[in-house]
Amino acid sequence: MMRTRPLKVALLGCGVVGSEVARIMTTHAEDLAARIGAPVELAGIAVRRPDRVREGVDPALVTTDAAGLAAREDVDVVVEVIGGIEPARGLITRAFENGASVVTANKALLAEDGPTLHEAAEKHGGDLFYEAAVAAAIPLVRPLRESLAGDKVNRVLGIVNGTTNFILDRMESTGAGYGEALDEAMALGYAEADPTADVEGFDAAAKAAILAGLAFHTRVRLDDVHREGLTEITAGDIASAKRMGCTVKLLAICERSADGRSVTARVHPAMIPLSHPLASVREAYNAVFVESDAAGQLMFYGPGAGGSPTASAVLGDLVAACRNKVNGARGPGESAYTQLPVSPMGDVVTRYHISLDVADKPGVLAQVATVFAEHDVSIDTVRQQGKDGEAWLVVVTHRAPDAALTATVEALRNLDTVRGVASIMRVEGE
Structure with a gap:
């Protein structure tokens, strides 16, 4: 039996994602109603403009009064796709009240x-859904939050930023330098006019904080995530x-x-085996590659950005939230019972690839x-090459704590025979 009173949805933001959400809600209204059990x-x-x-x-739906819309008593679900900290936080809080x-996709x-x-x-007594906040259309938040709720997740390893993956893919496949690959990403619309959030790892770090919190049932904030970008990656x-x-x-x-007894969360470039x-x-x-005790190894793959993929995730959450409204139910809330500390980067153990400019x-x-x-x-392996008074050493280590590697590099820089540490990169996924 379908109830006759429609569920009301307030949409905060009508950019690339918001406009696609509005379009799908209009064109697929009958299907959504059938899936929810009520019209929506x-x-x-x-909007701002x-x-x-x-x-x-419909222009009649457009308003600049986001606060008033979020606070309307007849609104059942608020969809927030404006991004940023404020006013989004205040609007979401007002909606719950x-x-x-x-x-939200924030x-x-x-x-x-x-x-x-x-x-x-x-x-x-409200629901908070955010599948679109990590990897857009790829079902990832819900599997960690619900499907694997009875399992013990030990590791989450993933590529969660499409812009940086495009840049690195171009550098590998075409031999382009970082700047050239970034220009191509911007020309194709994969990178913003200001690509800092992507190339410096801020976007991926926010997603890592969310994933770590879900996977380990503990609170992990953005400040807990070690972050390195890819701006220093070279063709070498x-x-x-x-x-x-x-x-x-x-x-x-x-x-x-x-x-x-603890967890770590980090974002950085790394070498992984082919x-x-x-x-x-x-x-x-x-x-995203997930490793757990019972399920073993799972991989989730797909488009991680864009209007349509992100709108797909938003609509999936909207259906879930509306179903709960119809049935008088609630979805899963925050699970942070473990309260595990987040260890510093120095405690992380992995392998390293170090390139040194040395005296010949x-x-x-x-x-x-x-x-x-x-x-x-x-040391696992060493490769040495030299010509015309210039020499390079490429050292690959066995697994070691990051703090030990950092101390090693500082000591190497103090050697008279080491003219420079050209690059340091971790080796993961082995």
Whole structure:
């Protein structure tokens, strides 16, 4: 039996994603109603520029009063796709206070202050859904939040930013430098006019905080995530990776410690073997590899950005929130019962690829090897090449704590025979 009173939805934001949400809600209204068990209709659309032409959007629904729309008592679900911290946080809080559930794609806000949103949802009996906040159309949040709720997740390893994956893919496949690959990404619309959030790892770090919180049932904030971008990656790094049978990816890595008493979350470029499933993820696609006790290894793959893919995730959450309204039910809330501490980057144990510019004379390799040994960092392989007074050493280590590697590099920089540390990159996924 379908109830006759329609569910009212307030849409905050009508950009690339919001306009697609509005379009799908209008064109697929009958299907959505059948899936929900009640008609669903837009109560209003909050925008900053009301005079802008929005194809397929009824101008009568458009308003600049986002606060008033979010606070309407007849609104059942608020969809927030404006992004940023404020006014989004205040609008979402106001929506919960007035009895609405919330669907958001706001990764920055969730990573910065997710607990506040969860507490407001719990206090006022609403739902908070955010599948679109991580990897757009790829079902990832719900599997971690619900499907794997009875399992123990130990590691989440993924490519969660399409812009950086496109740039690295172009550098590898065409031999382009970083700047040239970035220009192509911007020309194709994969990168924003200001690409800082992507190329410096801020976008991926916000997603890593969300994933770590879901996977390990603990609160992880953006400030807890170690972050490195890819602006220093060179064609030489890409070539070195190829010689090792690897490729370079910007990875988000969330891990439970071996003793289970802490977690780590980090974003940085890394070499991964070509045999790893993530190595084959090309262009602007995303993929996330999840390792758990019972399910084993799972991989989620697909388009991680764009209006239609993100709108797909938003609409999936909207259907879930509306179904709960119809049935008088609630979805899962925050699960942070473990309260595990987030360990510093220095505790992370992995392998490293270090490229050194050294003097071309006897004894250099022995000096370098001694420094590694003094800091308990074991060397796996060394490749040496020199010509016309210039020499390079490429050292690949066994697994070692990040703090030990950092101390090693500082000591190497103090050697008279080391003219510079050209690059340092972690080796993951083995």
